[in-house]
Amino acid sequence: MHAHLESLQPVMDLDVERQLRHRMAMTSPTDTAHGMFFSGVLETVRTLGGSEAADRCQEVSERRRFIASLPYPVAGLLRMMLVAVKELGPRAGGGSAVLRRMGRQAAHDFLRAPAGRTMLVLSEGSPRRLLQQLPSSYRATVSYGERRMIAFPPGNTGRFVTQGDFMPPAYTKGLLQGVLEEGGARNVSVMGSAVGLLDSEYELAWD
Numbered sequence: 001m002h003a004h005l006e007s008l009q010p011v012m013d014l015d016v017e018r019q020l021r022h023r024m025a026m027t028s029p030t031d032t033a034h035g036m037f038f039s040g041v042l043e044t045v046r047t048l049g050g051s052e053a054a055d056r057c058q059e060v061s062e063r064r065r066f067i068a069s070l071p072y073p074v075a076g077l078l079r080m081m082l083v084a085v086k087e088l089g090p091r092a093g094g095g096s097a098v099l100r101r102m103g104r105q106a107a108h109d110f111l112r113a114p115a116g117r118t119m120l121v122l123s124e125g126s127p128r129r130l131l132q133q134l135p136s137s138y139r140a141t142v143s144y145g146e147r148r149m150i151a152f153p154p155g156n157t158g159r160f161v162t163q164g165d166f167m168p169p170a171y172t173k174g175l176l177q178g179v180l181e182e183g184g185a186r187n188v189s190v191m192g193s194a195v196g197l198l199d200s201e202y203e204l205a206w207d
Contacts, residue, residue, distance in 0.1 A: 016095035016168065019194075020082045023166045026198065027075040027144075031166065034141040035066030036113055040105040041080050042066075048098065049088045057083045068113065071143065074166050081171070096170040103167075103174020110175075111182050115140040120183070127185040127206055128155045134179060145198070156185075160192075160202040169193055169200050180206050 038061060046054040058064075060083050061076040081102065085095035092098050110116040119137040123130035128151055135147035145165035151158040160176055167175075173190045180188045185206035192202030 016085055016089070016099065016170070017082060019168045020078050020085065023168065023198070024075050024078045024082070027073070027078070027166060029073055029075075031074045031144040032071035032142065033074045033077055034068060034113070035070050035072055036068040036109045036141070037106055038063070038066040038072060038077055038080065039068065040109045041077065041084065041102050044098070044102045044105045045080075045084045045088065048092050048101070049084075053084070053087055056087065068109075074142070074144065078166065081168075099168055099170035100174035100177075103171040103176075104178035104181075105174075106171070107175050107178025107182060110138070110141065111179065113141065123183060125184060127180050127183045128158070130179060130183040131158060131160065131176075131204070134160075156207065157203075157205045160204060161200075162202075163196075163199045165198055165200065169202075172200060173202065176202060176204060180204070 042054045042058060045057050057080040060079045061072075063072065063076065066072065081099060084102075085098055088098050089095040092101075111120055115137045119130060119133045122133060131149045132151060135149060138147060146163045147165070148161050149158055150161065160172075162172060165172070169192060173192065177188050177190045180190075187207040189205040190202055192200055194200045
């Protein structure tokens with residue numbers, strides 16, 4: 001079974017690469033994300049592949065440095081992800097695993113930014129309230145897309161819906177998992193997939 005999965009990995013990574021290229025093609029210069037997300041991608045690549053791999057990713061971003069609270073065109077972020085997936089995917093569990101790791105790093109960085117810290121305070125230790133505040137708080141750090149959280153009783157399950165979001169599903173799964181875990185949730189499960197060109201839905205559960 002393990003050998004079978006390894007034989008499928010190059011095909012799966014090609015699909016991830018196509019997702020990234022497709023999303024890049026749909027961006028405009030006004031579609032931006034804060035610099036902390038770019039820095040988070042570089043930190044993940046540096047951890048998984050070393051400083052030379054991180055340098056190659058930064059080169060395609062066409063930026064020498066990123067300021068955490070300033071906006072940069074999201075096309076550069078997607079280019080960095082594409083280079084990382086192609087270079088690190090074969091030795092880091094596949095392209096989706098690399099993107100999911102980047103998403104968890106994004107959650108870590110976001111929750112230490114002003115919008116994220118405020119969200120943590122207002123959630124008062126409740127993962128459900130944290131997720132309910134995520135769409136509006138996250139909107140302060142990106143210029144594109146809409147997000148909403150639908151909570152189900154008794155309060156530890158829900159559905160997170162994104163529309164017009166350039167981030168690939170694997171990245172968003174990591175982001176949601178990271179937010180929940182940083183908010184104190186345990187046994188986190190995030191499942192989901194694209195339901196449109198830039199639209200996705202995620203089923204969430206936690207203890």
